[in-house]
Amino acid sequence: MSLSVSVPSPRVPSExxxxxxxxxxxxxxxxxxxxxxxxTGVRFxxxxxxxxxxxxxxxxxxxAATGPVAVMGRRMRFLIAPGGADELEGLLGWLEWGGVxxxxxxxxxxxxxxxxxxPGRAPGESPRGAAVWLRPPELGCEASLPALPGPGRGxxxxxxxxPAGPDxxxxxxxxxxxxxxxxxxxxTPQPLAxx
Numbered sequence: 716m717s718l719s720v721s722v723p724s725p726r727v728p729s730e731x732x733x734x735x736x737x738x739x740x741x742x743x744x745x746x747x748x749x750x751x752x753x754x755t756g757v758r759f760x761x762x763x764x765x766x767x768x769x770x771x772x773x774x775x776x777x778x779a780a781t782g783p784v785a786v787m788g789r790r791m792r793f794l795i796a797p798g799g800a801d802e803l804e805g806l807l808g809w810l811e812w813g814g815v816x817x818x819x820x821x822x823x824x825x826x827x828x829x830x831x832x833x834p835g836r837a838p839g840e841s842p843r844g845a846a847v848w849l850r851p852p853e854l855g856c857e858a859s860l861p862a863l864p865g866p867g868r869g870x871x872x873x874x875x876x877x878p879a880g881p882d883x884x885x886x887x888x889x890x891x892x893x894x895x896x897x898x899x900x901x902x903t904p905q906p907l908a909x910x
Contacts, residue, residue, distance in 0.1 A: 736833040741852060746827060756824030758857050760800035762793040763820045764890055768897040772889055778881060782860045785831040787846035792828060796862030799883050806887045817894040861886045
């Protein structure tokens with residue numbers, strides 16, 4: 716006698732599943748859709764740069780613990796403390812990057828980003844180019860997002876499983892450098908290979 720066992724197909728996360736995870740598990744505001752959009756400026760802002768520059772930034776010593784990081788298409792998004800987006804232009808000027816085309820932007824109050832596929836879900840089932848987490852958020856991680864350091868304080872341990880990474884000044888300085896390097900690398904003609 717043979718037993719027939721039916722195995723259900725893998726479940727593709729729906730827009731409602733995604734929205735529910737962000738709103739109920741993390742307490743983050745969602746709006747619009749499909750796909751759902753995460754509201755910025757309340758729990759976090761976003762520092763956005765080309766993915767090649769973002770990958771180089773994550774490879775730097777001390778920058779792997781920057782907090783949640785998502786990628787969508789050719790753009791990488793680093794979550795930063797609320798209000799950080801408003802500081803970007805001033806920081807770039809102070810760091811002497813003002814006027815240099817870097818392709819480094821920030822999304823703050825009143826903005827939205829596409830909600831990445833929640834961790835543990837099937838990103839392979841998502842449409843090509845969908846937003847996905849490289850470093851997913853955890854409940855309470857907002858407390859350790861890169862921010863301007865207070866008087867006498869640098870980046871310190873936060874509520875996330877890993878220690879806090881660089882503060883906002885160090886993150887923006889490194890991101891600007893990597894954006895500039897990536898831009899120059901894209902413009903530099905590759906040498907011809909002769910056999």
